[in-house]
Amino acid sequence: KAGVTQTPRYLIKTRGQQVTLSCSPISGHRSVSWYQQTPGQGLQFLFEYFSETQRNKGNFPGRFSGRQFSNSRSEMNVSTLELGDSALYLCASSGTGSMNTEAFFGQGTRLTVV
Amino acid sequence: GQSLEQPSEVTAVEGAIVQINCTYQTSGFYGLSWYQQHDGGAPTFLSYNGLDGLEETGRFSSFLSRSDSYGYLLLQELQMKDSASYFCAVRAYQTGANNLFFGTGTRLTVIP
Numbered sequence: 001k002a003g004v005t006q007t008p009r010y011l012i013k014t015r016g017q018q019v020t021l022s023c024s025p026i027s028g029h030r031s032v033s034w035y036q037q038t039p040g041q042g043l044q045f046l047f048e049y050f051s052e053t054q055r056n057k058g059n060f061p062g063r064f065s066g067r068q069f070s071n072s073r074s075e076m077n078v079s080t081l082e083l084g085d086s087a088l089y090l091c092a093s094s095g096t097g098s099m100n101t102e103a104f105f106g107q108g109t110r111l112t113v114v
Numbered sequence: 115g116q117s118l119e120q121p122s123e124v125t126a127v128e129g130a131i132v133q134i135n136c137t138y139q140t141s142g143f144y145g146l147s148w149y150q151q152h153d154g155g156a157p158t159f160l161s162y163n164g165l166d167g168l169e170e171t172g173r174f175s176s177f178l179s180r181s182d183s184y185g186y187l188l189l190q191e192l193q194m195k196d197s198a199s200y201f202c203a204v205r206a207y208q209t210g211a212n213n214l215f216f217g218t219g220t221r222l223t224v225i226p
Binding site: 004031033035040041042043044045048050055056059090092101102103104105106107108 | 115145147156157158159201203211213215217218
């Protein structure tokens, strides 16, 4: 069973640009969550999608957005990049059911804003 | 919102036992999870406690006290490969779903 796949693995962008990151969840998983990881801040919740609908959103500005497609693949977009957006962006997929207790993470996309 | 507190760093000797504590504040609490992340790697699931008490999985055990909003991860017979960051995370219900919210992580260094 293939794991969670994130592309690209590394990105370098300039301030003011926008970026799109992609995440393919484990086959059969319909929930995809996105996290930003920076040193000392842990993993901060960005948003979660289920069946193409955003169910929850963390405390991030509107420059951070996402979407999910009918095949459960998800993308997140960051517009007007700032230096502080440099981070590892992780996505995680989960199965369905009331006790889906485990999240499976991809290797992440390392974004550097210069 | 959610807040989780865990120590930032812990050092322990190979073969010893180490306990990493986690206290949390959240509404809509479902349970407490633990994840391990090696440098450059993805977080991987270690354990989940939905009910009070101890869950054991090999050398790792995790404990939850819902009344104290407290849990811990216990690592026994430490090995060098256990050097990693360990995150506690609450599963909490917000609008429409329960999601995972992470602490800032504890960096465990195992020394010979």
